[in-house]
Amino acid sequence: MSDVLGAAIISGSIYALISLGFALGFRVSGVFNLAYGGLLVAAGYANYAFAVLLGLPTWLSIPISILLISGIGFAIEGYGVPFAKKVGLTSLDIMVLTWLLLVVMQDLVIIIFSSTSIYMGSQDVTTGLTFLGTHITSIQFAIMGLTFAGASVLFVISRFTASGREVTAVGDNVALATICGINVKRVIALNAVAASLLAAGAGVLLTYEDRLEPTLGMRFSIIAIVATLVGIRLGPGGAVLGAYAFGLLESVVLYLVDPGLRDSVVYFCLLAAVTVTYRRKLISDVG
Amino acid sequence: MLGRSGRRHTLTVAVTFMCVFTLIGCRLGSKGKTSVNFGAVLCLTGDVSSWGDDSSKGIALALDMANRSSNKYEFQVAFEDSKGNSAQAVAALKKVVSINGVVAVIGDNISGPTIAMIPTLNAAKTTMISPSASSPKLSGMSRYFFRVYPSDSAEGAFMAGTAVSRLHLRRVAILFINNDFGAGLRDVFTTTFTHEGGVIPLTMGYNENETDFRPFLTRVKAVHPDGVYLAGYYQDGGSIMKQARELGLSVQFLGSTTDEDPRLLQIAGNSAEGFLYPFSTGYDATSSDPAVVKFKQAYTAKFGKDPGLVTALAYDCTNLLIAAVETSGPDREAIRNYLANVKDYDGATGQMSFDANGDVHKVVRLKTVRNGQFVFTGESDTLGSR
Numbered sequence: 001m002s003d004v005l006g007a008a009i010i011s012g013s014i015y016a017l018i019s020l021g022f023a024l025g026f027r028v029s030g031v032f033n034l035a036y037g038g039l040l041v042a043a044g045y046a047n048y049a050f051a052v053l054l055g056l057p058t059w060l061s062i063p064i065s066i067l068l069i070s071g072i073g074f075a076i077e078g079y080g081v082p083f084a085k086k087v088g089l090t091s092l093d094i095m096v097l098t099w100l101l102l103v104v105m106q107d108l109v110i111i112i113f114s115s116t117s118i119y120m121g122s123q124d125v126t127t128g129l130t131f132l133g134t135h136i137t138s139i140q141f142a143i144m145g146l147t148f149a150g151a152s153v154l155f156v157i158s159r160f161t162a163s164g165r166e167v168t169a170v171g172d173n174v175a176l177a178t179i180c181g182i183n184v185k186r187v188i189a190l191n192a193v194a195a196s197l198l199a200a201g202a203g204v205l206l207t208y209e210d211r212l213e214p215t216l217g218m219r220f221s222i223i224a225i226v227a228t229l230v231g232i233r234l235g236p237g238g239a240v241l242g243a244y245a246f247g248l249l250e251s252v253v254l255y256l257v258d259p260g261l262r263d264s265v266v267y268f269c270l271l272a273a274v275t276v277t278y279r280r281k282l283i284s285d286v287g
Numbered sequence: 288m289l290g291r292s293g294r295r296h297t298l299t300v301a302v303t304f305m306c307v308f309t310l311i312g313c314r315l316g317s318k319g320k321t322s323v324n325f326g327a328v329l330c331l332t333g334d335v336s337s338w339g340d341d342s343s344k345g346i347a348l349a350l351d352m353a354n355r356s357s358n359k360y361e362f363q364v365a366f367e368d369s370k371g372n373s374a375q376a377v378a379a380l381k382k383v384v385s386i387n388g389v390v391a392v393i394g395d396n397i398s399g400p401t402i403a404m405i406p407t408l409n410a411a412k413t414t415m416i417s418p419s420a421s422s423p424k425l426s427g428m429s430r431y432f433f434r435v436y437p438s439d440s441a442e443g444a445f446m447a448g449t450a451v452s453r454l455h456l457r458r459v460a461i462l463f464i465n466n467d468f469g470a471g472l473r474d475v476f477t478t479t480f481t482h483e484g485g486v487i488p489l490t491m492g493y494n495e496n497e498t499d500f501r502p503f504l505t506r507v508k509a510v511h512p513d514g515v516y517l518a519g520y521y522q523d524g525g526s527i528m529k530q531a532r533e534l535g536l537s538v539q540f541l542g543s544t545t546d547e548d549p550r551l552l553q554i555a556g557n558s559a560e561g562f563l564y565p566f567s568t569g570y571d572a573t574s575s576d577p578a579v580v581k582f583k584q585a586y587t588a589k590f591g592k593d594p595g596l597v598t599a600l601a602y603d604c605t606n607l608l609i610a611a612v613e614t615s616g617p618d619r620e621a622i623r624n625y626l627a628n629v630k631d632y633d634g635a636t637g638q639m640s641f642d643a644n645g646d647v648h649k650v651v652r653l654k655t656v657r658n659g660q661f662v663f664t665g666e667s668d669t670l671g672s673r
Contacts, residue, residue: 003534110332117550119525123553125557127535128533134534213334213498219496255505255506260491
């Protein structure tokens with residue numbers, strides 16, 4: 001059982017890392033921005049291109065990749081999504097558009113890198129440190145630490161600072177926030193910057209933990225949606241809790257039933273999370 | 288001035304001349320040589336696009352060399368992308384057969400799309416030769432299908448026999464990729480291993496886009512096997528061995544020829560040390576065989592780097608088709624009959640013959656990873672031929 005718990009901790013940490021940026025963007029826009037999965041993949045491959053293909057040192061390739069890809073993320077979240085809302089597109093319309101962006105980003109990566117899997121981690125593979133009866137590697141500990149730190153910072157900012165309360169206000173009701181004198185454009189822009197930096201950083205870090213494939217973007221986006229919806233009441237940092245809950249459920253199912261069912265578990269959790277979160281709206285719509 | 292009927296007559300003559308000259312232009316290539324078209328349906332994009340890319344280079348090289356040496360024929364190839372998808376492969380095959388008018392086809396790189404193309408191949412009575420499709424299902428499926436990559440049935444049986452008799456492994460778990468390739472290897476390994484007294488305590492399939500194998504390895508760990516047989520592709524093998532080491536799972540990993548790719552070593556790092564797999568495709572880059580040396584030198588001169596296994600396999604496929612055309616002429620049935628009678632052909636991937644099922648016969652040798660390199664376990668490990 002300790003191995004299952006260990007698998008849940010490792011998976012949950014990685015899912016939390018994937019979800020933080022998405023959750024932050026979702027808190028303000030209320031849109032499932034599926035392009036985040038593409039940003040994660042693009043950031044990982046950008047770092048690979050700069051470090052391996054162009055030979056830049058890691059200390060330079062990582063910040064360049066994060067800045068480059070978060071710039072694209074900022075353009076989507078900070079300008080694209082608000083503009084789409086302004087012209088009257090619904091959240092569903094915008095989600096479909098972001099899905100198209102995800103497909104374009106993945107296809108671009110495939111065209112440029114020929115579907116090559118990338119892994120930037122150490123060639124010296126060692127057994128992880130024993131923790132709660134399982135083995136966790138140093139990079140996995142780093143991911144855990146970063147996600148906990150990220151979640152804590154987001155929680156503190158959203159609950160105890162004026163900026164956090166502004167983000168909450170804009171996320172809850174843009175019109176009311178404007179009337180109250182909040183600079184909505186500034187809040188959206190700053191939030192988009194933070195969300196994009198988190199997504200790009202996560203993408204780069206993932207390539208040091210495990211193999212990255214160009215086609216994983218959609219799975220990343222769905223994981224982020226599930227984690228965000230599970231922890232939605234706790235704010236953006238709640239996505240971390242949601243990610244661990246999802247990781248635990250997945251590990252138990254995969255261990256007890258069949259590990260080959262991963263995709264089914266992911267989609268079942270998506271269905272369950274959407275149904276539970278939007279049950280009132282669903283019931284009223286059916287009614 | 289010409290009347291309406293006169294203008295129509297002139298137009299008819301002009302169109303006829305254009306058609307005749309176009310046909311002559313197609314049939315007679317440069318320097319009066321007859322043009323011969325081959326088709327190549329390969330995974331140029333998708334999960335195994337590196338195989339498609341490598342194959343296209345091997346084909347281009349073989350055609351380049353043949354066009355320089357042949358006085359009679361100008362060989363050309365129409366490349367089509369199957370994307371590793373069955374429907375795309377069938378559409379691509381139909382296109383090259385009906386529109387490009389090819390006399391033979393090279394393809395596909397993986398088994399699923401290759402199997403899907405067989406009915407179209409039979410209907411068109413066109414020979415196809417695959418560089419790397421290995422599913423046992425393809426054996427004898429069509430009189431028009433040949434391959435220079437050995438069937439998994441031979442490779443899986445060899446690895447199972449080695450596991451029992453040489454490595455003395457009694458309990459081996461199997462992790463296989465959920466497609467024709469993985470399932471084929473799984474079945475053959477299971478049958479041979481259990482027949483020789485071994486036990487398979489666990490068999491699990493994973494999806495093609497899987498990267499996190501920890502849930503699988505957690506279950507493998509629980510059944511305490513002596514070894515794990517990996518029936519999948521190199522990137523999966525790399526991830527599995529790396530994650531197994533991280534989880535503290537220390538067993539003998541066994542694999543297949545497809546695992547010999549530098550990217551397996553990039554992903555697995557030192558956790559791949561001691562990994563064993565059968566090498567049945569015959570390409571030995573260190574060989575001093577004239578056919579291998581000629582291929583390596585020509586490839587390096589053209590592309591500026593060393594060739595890989597799939598490139599050599601595609602190069603041999605193309606050269607076999609070229610030999611068939613040079614010997615029997617650019618006739619679809621004659622090409623098929625030539626290949627069916629190939630015995631001890633000396634190619635870049637070793638000496639080969641085809642049996643009645645279109646399967647190639649080559650020597651199988653055992654390889655391992657030592658000091659970060661794929662190496663033969665020793666000359667004495669040349670364990671037999673099929």
